[in-house]
Amino acid sequence: MRPRALLGPAAALVAATAIAAPTTALGGAHAAAGHSVTLKNIRFNPPALTIKRGDTVTWLWRDGATQHNVTGSGFKSRTMSKGSFTVRFSRRGTFNYHCTIHVSLGMRGRIVVR
Secondary structure, eight states, X not given: OHHHHHHHHHHHHHHHHHHHHXXXXXXXXXXXXXXXXXXXXXEEESSXXXXXXXXXXXXXXXXXXXXXXXXXXXXXXOOBSSEEEEEEOOSOEEEXXXXXXXXXXXXXXXXXXX
16 A cells, blocks of 8 residues: 555656646747737838747738838738738847838838847
8 A cells, every 4th residue: 555655646746747847848938929010101100119039010001092011021911001911020130121112201110039
């Protein structure tokens, strides 16, 4: 009977270790977050965002019938007047983007991924 009593706590210790292992293995990783940028009045609002690696940014068209697009290094939306466009940023760096239709009017933005 004695060995069974010891087996119970040992099994509990193994189970607790197995449950804790994934948390430790993540090394401080965070849950991905979502951010949004609104296209309105021929501007990106906010014009700059600082996010964490793995986060997403969704651009939201809210400028009536005015058509826009979002064009950056490695990503490009369709030209449209309503809808949304989402990009997940999986590497660190600074990602500048613009609307090719209104770049001369200063329609530019920046995503900084830490």
